[in-house]
Amino acid sequence: xxxxxxxxxxxxxxxxxxxxxxxxxAVVRTGLYNNIEMFGIMRGYTxxxxxxxxxxxxRSVANIIxxxxxxxxxxxxKEFLTPExxxxxxxxxxxxxxxxxxxxxxDGSFRGAQIFSSEFDIPCIGLPGTIDKDIAGTDFTIGFxxxxxxxxxxxxxxxxxAEAHDRxxxxxxxxxxxxxxxxxxxIATGAENILIPEKKTxxxxxxxxxxxxxxxxxxxxxxxxxxxxxxxxxxxxAKYIKGRLPLLEVRVCILGHIQRxxxxxxxxxxxxxxxxxxxxxxxxxxxxxxxxxxxxxxxNYIPLDEAIKKKQKVSEEWLKIVKILxx
Ligand code: ADP
Numbered sequence: 317x318x319x320x321x322x323x324x325x326x327x328x329x330x331x332x333x334x335x336x337x338x339x340x341x342a343v344v345r346t347g348l349y350n351n352i353e354m355f356g357i358m359r360g361y362t363x364x365x366x367x368x369x370x371x372x373x374x375r376s377v378a379n380i381i382x383x384x385x386x387x388x389x390x391x392x393x394k395e396f397l398t399p400e401x402x403x404x405x406x407x408x409x410x411x412x413x414x415x416x417x418x419x420x421x422x423d424g425s426f427r428g429a430q431i432f433s434s435e436f437d438i439p440c441i442g443l444p445g446t447i448d449k450d451i452a453g454t455d456f457t458i459g460f461x462x463x464x465x466x467x468x469x470x471x472x473x474x475x476x477x478a479e480a481h482d483r484x485x486x487x488x489x490x491x492x493x494x495x496x497x498x499x500x501x502x503i504a505t506g507a508e509n510i511l512i513p514e515k516k517t518x519x520x521x522x523x524x525x526x527x528x529x530x531x532x533x534x535x536x537x538x539x540x541x542x543x544x545x546x547x548x549x550x551x552x553x554a555k556y557i558k559g560r561l562p563l564l565e566v567r568v569c570i571l572g573h574i575q576r577x578x579x580x581x582x583x584x585x586x587x588x589x590x591x592x593x594x595x596x597x598x599x600x601x602x603x604x605x606x607x608x609x610x611x612x613x614x615x616n617y618i619p620l621d622e623a624i625k626k627k628q629k630v631s632e633e634w635l636k637i638v639k640i641l642x643x
Contacts, residue, residue: 321416321439321599323353325369325409328386329360329393329421329428332576333447333459335584336386336420341377342592343418343443348374350600355414359389360421361396361428364405369412381585384462384577390421396428399435406436414438416599418592420458422446423623426607430620439604441595442620445588447576450494452626453618454609458591460496461583463575467501470571475505475538478567484526484537484557488550488570491542493627497575499634502540508642509537511545511553514630519547523560530564590615 326343328336340356347354356376358368370376380387395401409417419429420443429440444451447463467489478485487507489497495512502510508525511517522539529535541550550568558566580588591608594615598606606617 321352323355323412323414324416324418324596324599325355325357325364325412325414326372326388326418327357327360327363327420328388328390328445329419329425330390331422331446332386332390333445333457334384334462334576334578335458335580335588336388336390336445337380337383338580338585339420339443339445339458339588339592340386340388341381342589343595344372344377345374346593346596350596352596355412356388359391360425361393361405362391364408365393365395365401367408367411369408369414381589382579384579402432402435405432406438409438417441418443418595418599420445422448423451426451426620426623430605430624433605439599439602440620441598441603442607442623443591443595444607444609444623447497448491448494449496450628451607451609451623452628453607453611453616453622455611456583456587458584458588459576459580461587462578462581463490463497464500464504465581466575466578467497467571468504470569470574471501471505471507471538471540474569475536478536478538481565482533482535483565483567484535484539485567485569486539486541486550486554486557488541488543488568490571490575492544495542495545495630496628498540498542498545499630499638503634503638503641505538505540506641507538507540509539510638510642511539511541511547512630513542513544513546515635517546519556523557526557526561526564530561535564
């Protein structure tokens with residue numbers, strides 16, 4: 317039997333991503349449209365444990381669709397990892413009468429939601445908000461497109477200076493476990509090599525290519541490296557290459573946190589708005605413990621466990637394209 321949801325809490329949790337605000341706006345406004353009372357839970361699960369919960373109206377989410385970051389703030393909560401912390405969180409939700417939750421975050425936040433909903437009678441709906449696009453069951457995650465575009469803009473600029481000096485640049489982008497930002501930004505900028513955690517790096521092949529370029533005095537070469545690839549990031553790759561080709565001028569550029577910030581792209585705003593709307597529809601329809609994904613441009617509801625158990629795989633098609641286009 318369906319339990320009618322009357323009060324819904326929304327939170328942003330774990331690593332932030334551009335588009336989280338657009339998503340909060342969509343969740344809140346769709347909820348209010350359906351005569352549901354809406355609450356913002358501040359700083360992710362921390363606000364749930366500490367009762368930092370505020371009532372939200374339509375105006376509370378005005379003028380945020382274009383802003384990066386998250387107005388609800390985010391955090392990582394150690395207390396929520398414990399049964400006592402989650403019990404406290406449940407007590408606080410009950411106090412406000414909240415009987416449905418929307419969690420915008422990555423796979424860690426989904427894991428928290430899954431455990432919480434197995435312990436207590438609060439249906440949870442996840443929305444994938446992460447720049448890494450590392451969640452299985454959805455083609456895109458909120459923030460990925462913006463992060464890639466930020467990386468592309470930066471790498472294009474680096475190519476200008478690399479061309480001017482005929483230099484080798486090693487550029488590190490985010491992605492501790494997933495190479496999607498490196499893969500997409502590397503392909504889009506015509507990088508000569510892309511190093512990602514999902515694929516073993518053939519460093520001897522790269523050294524061979526560079527030695528040949530050195531011989532021809534044609535050294536413009538961009539290597540895009542995901543921070544979690546096997547060498548341990550751009551500095552380590554540079555050190556290794558320098559060790560093997562000591563005469564080579566190598567420059568390293570680590571893009572870092574600029575990839576998390578900035579105004580969300582149109583695509584991320586649309587994705588966030590669409591997913592936010594569907595999260596409320598899910599709760600009204602009595603669904604629980606699923607996350608909203610998009611596959612082949614269609615909305616899918618995927619059990620939270622699947623996002624936790626599986627990682628999104630890098631497609632062989634892209635890897636082949638990289639190999640062909642970079643030669
Ligand atoms: P992300 O959602 O970006 O992957 P984290 O992995 O840091 O970020 O997870 C965000 C939060 O989710 C954690 O700080 C913690 O409060 C909660 N969480 C993660 N894993 C669990 C778990 N196994 N049990 C309970 N809560 C969890």
